[in-house]
Amino acid sequence: MTYCVAIKLDAGMVFLSDTRTNAGLDNIAKFKKMFTWEVPNDRCITLMTAGNLAITQAVISLLQENIDHPENGLETILSAPSMFRIAELVGDAMQVVQTRYGPGMSQTGESTMSSILVGGQRAGGAHRLFHVYTAGNFIEATPETPYFQIGEHKYGKPILDRIITPETPLDVSVTAALLSMDSTLRSNLSVGMPLDLSVIETGKLKFAQNRRIEEFDPDFQRLSTGWSSALRKAFDEMLHLNITRQDPV
Amino acid sequence: MTYCVAIKLDAGMVFLSDTRTNAGLDNIAKFKKMFTWEVPNDRCITLMTAGNLAITQAVISLLQENIDHPENGLETILSAPSMFRIAELVGDAMQVVQTRYGPGMSQTGESTMSSILVGGQRAGGAHRLFHVYTAGNFIEATPETPYFQIGEHKYGKPILDRIITPETPLDVSVTAALLSMDSTLRSNLSVGMPLDLSVIETGKLKFAQNRRIEEFDPDFQRLSTGWSSALRKAFDEMLHLNITRQDPV
Numbered sequence: 191m192t193y194c195v196a197i198k199l200d201a202g203m204v205f206l207s208d209t210r211t212n213a214g215l216d217n218i219a220k221f222k223k224m225f226t227w228e229v230p231n232d233r234c235i236t237l238m239t240a241g242n243l244a245i246t247q248a249v250i251s252l253l254q255e256n257i258d259h260p261e262n263g264l265e266t267i268l269s270a271p272s273m274f275r276i277a278e279l280v281g282d283a284m285q286v287v288q289t290r291y292g293p294g295m296s297q298t299g300e301s302t303m304s305s306i307l308v309g310g311q312r313a314g315g316a317h318r319l320f321h322v323y324t325a326g327n328f329i330e331a332t333p334e335t336p337y338f339q340i341g342e343h344k345y346g347k348p349i350l351d352r353i354i355t356p357e358t359p360l361d362v363s364v365t366a367a368l369l370s371m372d373s374t375l376r377s378n379l380s381v382g383m384p385l386d387l388s389v390i391e392t393g394k395l396k397f398a399q400n401r402r403i404e405e406f407d408p409d410f411q412r413l414s415t416g417w418s419s420a421l422r423k424a425f426d427e428m429l430h431l432n433i434t435r436q437d438p439v
Numbered sequence: 440m441t442y443c444v445a446i447k448l449d450a451g452m453v454f455l456s457d458t459r460t461n462a463g464l465d466n467i468a469k470f471k472k473m474f475t476w477e478v479p480n481d482r483c484i485t486l487m488t489a490g491n492l493a494i495t496q497a498v499i500s501l502l503q504e505n506i507d508h509p510e511n512g513l514e515t516i517l518s519a520p521s522m523f524r525i526a527e528l529v530g531d532a533m534q535v536v537q538t539r540y541g542p543g544m545s546q547t548g549e550s551t552m553s554s555i556l557v558g559g560q561r562a563g564g565a566h567r568l569f570h571v572y573t574a575g576n577f578i579e580a581t582p583e584t585p586y587f588q589i590g591e592h593k594y595g596k597p598i599l600d601r602i603i604t605p606e607t608p609l610d611v612s613v614t615a616a617l618l619s620m621d622s623t624l625r626s627n628l629s630v631g632m633p634l635d636l637s638v639i640e641t642g643k644l645k646f647a648q649n650r651r652i653e654e655f656d657p658d659f660q661r662l663s664t665g666w667s668s669a670l671r672k673a674f675d676e677m678l679h680l681n682i683t684r685q686d687p688v
Binding site for chain 1 (some may be wrong): 603
């Protein structure tokens with residue numbers, strides 16, 4: 191499985207992904223699901239993937255091939271004039287890959303379901319966040335729905351719903367994303383450390399953060415432990431409301 | 440959808456269910472999913488259902504028919520000598536109903552998936568909790584896994600994992616169950632108020648609580664609001680850990 195979350199704020203964007211993949215419970219591996227491109231002062235782009243690994247890796251490779259071979263004269267996510275066009279290019283790559291492998295995979299009953307979150311900012315344009323589906327179509331994050339999740343989304347959703355609005359500051363959103371991941375890691379064995387985190391500040395056109403958080407990262411451990419005790423304290427406060435002491439029937 | 444949770448503690452048992460059912464998003468109704476039987480000083484039993492409503496209602500009706508017609512001389516959940524036997528009778532009723540309707544439903548592609556939580560105590564025996572599956576087979580709660588959930592289980596699981604052990608007192612467990620339900624209500628529209636709550640104290644052989652919690656129940660609203668602010672406070676504490684202020688790459 192996978193858990194990736196991307197948040198679009200007025201102040202910028204936060205992307206967080208895990209790195210565990212599994213083909214059945216007995217076949218677990220570590221694969222990067224976050225891919226970033228930065229051309230300082232021109233654009234920074236983060237892309238995260240979930241679903242069939244062969245499909246999503248092929249999409250990434252296709253996007254990268256076009257970047258690596260400018261002699262082919264193809265438009266790439268580094269030459270595209272806008273974030274919208276970048277989302278279209280990601281969707282197009284998804285369609286190419288789905289067309290190539292989809293029919294064969296369907297024959298053996300394999301799922302080709304894949305989803306990609308892609309966001310960033312291009313000089314002269316706004317920062318934007320898109321969710322690209324299996325068919326290459328996509329939706330965009332809005333002020334009403336400022337974040338997208340792919341993969342195992344349920345465990346980590348409540349904290350985001352309680353905290354995230356477009357006005358939330360970047361550091362607060364990073365903390366919310368990390369706690370959202372912490373809840374997911376605790377509840378779903380097929381989501382696992384290490385994590386990849388990238389943060390984009392609006393208008394800066396370079397990454398404010400772009401780093402891996404390793405399994406025994408002391409800061410993340412401090413957050414995870416701190417959250418456990420803070421939740422326990424919050425729960426204990428609820429007991430003082432005395433709402434459960436009803437008369438017996 | 441549905442959310443039901445049953446917890447088995449040293450001190451007794453807690454059962455909580457919602458009442459919303461839906462056949463598609465445009466067909467929502469209110470149905471009781473918790474059924475209780477009490478013979479003071481002999482036994483008290485709580486049963487909760489999820490899955491196909493026609494199937495689970497038929498199971499309940501079958502169990503009740505046998506109770507209402509002692510002249511048929513059939514063993515019932517009120518005459519069975521043990522909680523284990525009661526779980527078997529529930530499983531048997533499930534098999535009867537599945538055999539009657541399963542083939543027809545399969546032909547039209549309808550799911551017959553259903554699950555039932557049944558727990559309680561019989562004079563002379565321990566209190567026990569069982570999870571009965573579609574095929575009538577079942578598993579029992581143990582000290583390592585002291586609670587079962589059916590229906591939409593993900594949103595409400597983290598709080599239970601953090602709080603519930605066999606040693607948890609009854610009132611603390613009721614609070615945990617209500618907060619587990621609160622998280623689920625917030626995140627899944629197809630889980631809805633009112634709620635049904637029943638509580639059994641070990642050895643008492645009658646319900647300590649067996650009541651409905653209505654939509655605007657002031658105690659539940661106080662809990663829900665209190666939990667929101669306590670979580671927000673817990674989150675704010677996390678911000679003071681300053682773990683997100685990394686140097687830029």
